Each structure stands twice: as structure tokens, then as C-alpha cells.
Amino acid sequence: MIGAHALPPEMELIRAKALRALRDVRSVHHNTRTSSDFWADAQRTDAGRRLPEYYLVYFLLVELLGFPHKGPEEKVAWTIPLDYRGKLYTIEHRKMGLGLFIPDPDAHVTEANEIVNRIGKATKEAQPFFNWLADQQVVQSAVNVANHSQPLHQRYKYLRESAQAHFDAAEQRQAESRVATEGMTDLSGWLKLHLLGTRFEPEGDWLALSAVEAFFSWTEHALIHLAILQGRVTTASQVATLAAGDWVGKFNAALDRTEKGAATLLDRILAVRQDLRNHVAHGAFGKQGEALSFHSSAGAVPVLLPHRTGPRHFRFGNGLDFDARQVFGVLDEFEAFMFAGARAPARVFLLEERYSTVLTMVATYAIAMQSTNEMRDFLRHWGDQVDRSANMDW
Structure with a gap:
């Protein structure tokens, strides 16, 4: 917790503005009036559904202004009691959402709306504090990194399997056409079937790309x-730099180029990336004049002549000129290398679950990465904690 007492001097003005915006919404004190059965009878107000995000309310009232609070309790993450014109109200973050509570809410509609409006105004005044607080957490690396690896991998597998299905179906049609043309004497029928059997079908290549x-x-x-x-x-900061950087930087962060086979595999995977993926991503013109031809007495000549192409393993020619199976073989090798040896437990984390990585849990991950079984044990334990937190089962 930051706590109001720990605020840097430049945040004191923000705190004063937020307090002015709250006006009669104050922290609870010994003169606050309440009923003996308040906690049993308190109900959610309609106005409370308009409160800002739960974390903004908490940061405003607890972290910036130092309001007392309690929790967690069963199905309740935290409770902040408020005094509004001498009467007790509570803001609670429950499993069913954030709310403003008081007994007999229908009798306090006007007051509840005023409280919510005041908190909304104070939240706007506190925006510089929220920015400062977020920056502090990032500096301390007390952050989670969202993990979308599983759905991204599923998308890749779906497109690849769809491409393969197109290739298989096209080959089947061609084979059937060749069989049908054998022994035919009708030239017109033979030609029609022959053309069907040799027709180029681009859909598979589109899906492969x-x-x-x-x-x-x-x-x-x-x-x-x-x-x-x-x-x-x-x-x-390392995560932010990597995310904004190029693919090779991410490779170097996760894998060791000196590992056996790494350098060769990197060259092969970069050939796929540079010669195919980047070509399409940049409008299929290329960056070395691939789409240009110059005029000559011999006819139109590509600007990118063969002696200038360099070590290109995959390229565009008339239509798409690449072997999808060869490309997929390289992708398979790279995926296997990513999760080879001591990295094998990471496959379980990244492709079987969708939990975020937590930068402050490096020591815990070191234990989980010792084996696939250790990782599965960790994920079962971690999943239980996540579920309990989501259900507010304290």
C-alpha cells in the first residue's frame, strides 16, 4: 500500500483537489450515525452501479486519501465505510461487483446519487496520482504480463491445417483426373480433364502464407x-523494450545462439520470415526492387537479378513460388527447439494454460521449470489460488 502518508510532495495538491471534489463524502469517524443491524440489512443501491472501476475507487479513497477499510471477507474483497452528512454508507467490492450499500436504499436514492457523483468527480481530479502510482508499480516490476500464447498458437494451427486440407484435396482431385484420362480416346474430354488435373489452385498457398x-x-x-x-x-522495462523491438531481439532474449543447432536454425527461420512473411506484410513489393522490371532489347528484366538476390531460400516468382511443406518443416523445427531440453516445462505453461506471467515470481518459476511434473504441480496450485481469488473465497 502506498498510503496517504507516503505521498511525494507533488501529489499533495492532487490529494487536496480530490478532497474538495468529495466535499461531504468523508472517512467514517466516531460520530458517524448507524443502526445496530447495518451490516445485516445493508443492500446495494442503484446509484452504486455507476461507480468508477473498482481499482480507481480503491486507489482514490485508500491509497490517495487514506480512508480506513477492511477485508477481505467471504465473497468480499474489501469494504470502505463512508460518512455522508453524518450517516454511514459502505462501498464494497463483492463477487457480484462494486457497489454502494445502505439499509433501505429506496429511502436514500438522492444521497446515494450525490455520493457516486462526488466520487466520480474526485476520480477525475486524481488522474495524475493514478498515473504516478502505475509508474511506480512498473518501476518495481510488480506487474503481470498477459499471456495470449495459447489462442495465438491455436490460430496458427488452424490456418496450417486448413492449408494442408486444401493441398490434400487438390492432390486428390488431380490424381482422380489423371486416372480418368488414362485410356480416353475422346480428345475434347481428355483435354478438359487434363486441364482440371493441372489447374493451379491458389487457396492453399494463401492459407499457408x-x-x-x-x-x-x-x-x-x-x-x-x-x-x-x-x-x-x-x-x-525489459518486457516493454522487447515488445517494441524486432523478432530477433525476442529470440536472443529467450534462446541462446551458442546452443547446438541454434545458429543454423535461426538462419533458416529468418529466411522464412524475410523472404515470405515480410514480403507479404509490406505489400508484396519487397524492399529490394522485387516488383520492378526494367526495359531492355531482350524484353522486361527483373531489377532484382539472380546475382543480387543473396541467400534467399524462399521467393515469389510467377504466382507464389514456395514449397509450403518445406516452410512448415522449418516452423516445426523451430517450435520443437523452443521447447527442447530444460525449456520443455514452458510448453505446458504457454500452450495448455492462459495464466499471465508475473515478474515478481521469477524464483517460483525457476522451481517449476525444473520438470514438466513440477510445472503441472505449480499450475494446479496456482490455478486454485486464481480461482479462489476470482470467487473471493478467502
Whole structure:
């Protein structure tokens, strides 16, 4: 807790403005009137449904202004008692949401609306404090990093499987066409079936390219989490820098180039990224004049002549000129390498669950990463804690 007493001097003005905005909404004191059965009879007011987000209300009243509070209790995360013109009200963050409570709420509609309006105004005045508080938590790396690895990987697998289904269906049609043309004497019928059997069907390649794009979207995300789970990234500033940086930076954060086979695999996966994924992502023009041809007496000639292409493993030619199965083989090798050896437990965390990584839990992750069983035990325990917190089962 920051606490009002720990505020830096520049926040004192913000605190004063917030207090003025609250006016008659004050912290509870010994003269606050209440009934003996208040806690048993208190009910949710309609006005309380308009309160700002629960964390803003808590930061405003507890962290900035130092209002006393209590909790947690069964199905209640915290309770802040308030004095409004001498009478007791409570703000509670319950399992069913944040609310303003008092016995017989229908008799206090006007007062409840005034309280909510005052808290809303004070929240706006406190915006600089909220920004400062968030910055403090980031500096201390007391943050969670959202984990979307599982759905991103599922998207990649779906697109890849869809591409493969198109390839398989096209090959089946071509095979059936070849069988049907064998022994035919009717030239017109033979030609029609032959053309059907050799027709180029681009849909599979389109899906394959989308799968490649989805693979790099997943790895951009998963490599950061993999680095956190290994204790190679431990601060929020590192995460922010990696997230804004390029794919190679994420590779270097999570994986060791000196590991056996890493350098060769990196070259191969970069060939896919640079020659295919980046080409499409940047409008299919390329960055080296791939889409340009110059005029000559020999006819139109590509600006990017073969001797200038460099070590390109996959390229665009007339239509799409790449072997999707070859590309998918490289992606498979890279995914296997990501979770090879001591990194194997991370597969369970990233592809079987969707829990955020917590930067302050590096020591805990070090234990969980010792084996797949250790990771599963940790996730069962952590899942129980998350569920209890979500249900407010204290």
C-alpha cells in the first residue's frame, strides 16, 4: 500500500483537489450515525452501479486519501465505510461487483446519487496520482504480463491445417483426373480433364502464407514469456523494450545462439520470415526492387537479378513460388527447439494454460521449470489460488 502518508510532495495538491471534489463524502469517524443491524440489512443501491472501476475507487479513497477499510471477507474483497452528512454508507467490492450499500436504499436514492457523483468527480481530479502510482508499480516490476500464447498458437494451427486440407484435396482431385484420362480416346474430354488435373489452385498457398504470418505472431508473443519463465527477463522495462523491438531481439532474449543447432536454425527461420512473411506484410513489393522490371532489347528484366538476390531460400516468382511443406518443416523445427531440453516445462505453461506471467515470481518459476511434473504441480496450485481469488473465497 502506498498510503496517504507516503505521498511525494507533488501529489499533495492532487490529494487536496480530490478532497474538495468529495466535499461531504468523508472517512467514517466516531460520530458517524448507524443502526445496530447495518451490516445485516445493508443492500446495494442503484446509484452504486455507476461507480468508477473498482481499482480507481480503491486507489482514490485508500491509497490517495487514506480512508480506513477492511477485508477481505467471504465473497468480499474489501469494504470502505463512508460518512455522508453524518450517516454511514459502505462501498464494497463483492463477487457480484462494486457497489454502494445502505439499509433501505429506496429511502436514500438522492444521497446515494450525490455520493457516486462526488466520487466520480474526485476520480477525475486524481488522474495524475493514478498515473504516478502505475509508474511506480512498473518501476518495481510488480506487474503481470498477459499471456495470449495459447489462442495465438491455436490460430496458427488452424490456418496450417486448413492449408494442408486444401493441398490434400487438390492432390486428390488431380490424381482422380489423371486416372480418368488414362485410356480416353475422346480428345475434347481428355483435354478438359487434363486441364482440371493441372489447374493451379491458389487457396492453399494463401492459407499457408497466413499460417506463416500467424506463426510469427505467436512466437513474437511466446518468446517474451519464455524468457520470463527462464528468468532471463525480470523487469517491466525489459518486457516493454522487447515488445517494441524486432523478432530477433525476442529470440536472443529467450534462446541462446551458442546452443547446438541454434545458429543454423535461426538462419533458416529468418529466411522464412524475410523472404515470405515480410514480403507479404509490406505489400508484396519487397524492399529490394522485387516488383520492378526494367526495359531492355531482350524484353522486361527483373531489377532484382539472380546475382543480387543473396541467400534467399524462399521467393515469389510467377504466382507464389514456395514449397509450403518445406516452410512448415522449418516452423516445426523451430517450435520443437523452443521447447527442447530444460525449456520443455514452458510448453505446458504457454500452450495448455492462459495464466499471465508475473515478474515478481521469477524464483517460483525457476522451481517449476525444473520438470514438466513440477510445472503441472505449480499450475494446479496456482490455478486454485486464481480461482479462489476470482470467487473471493478467502
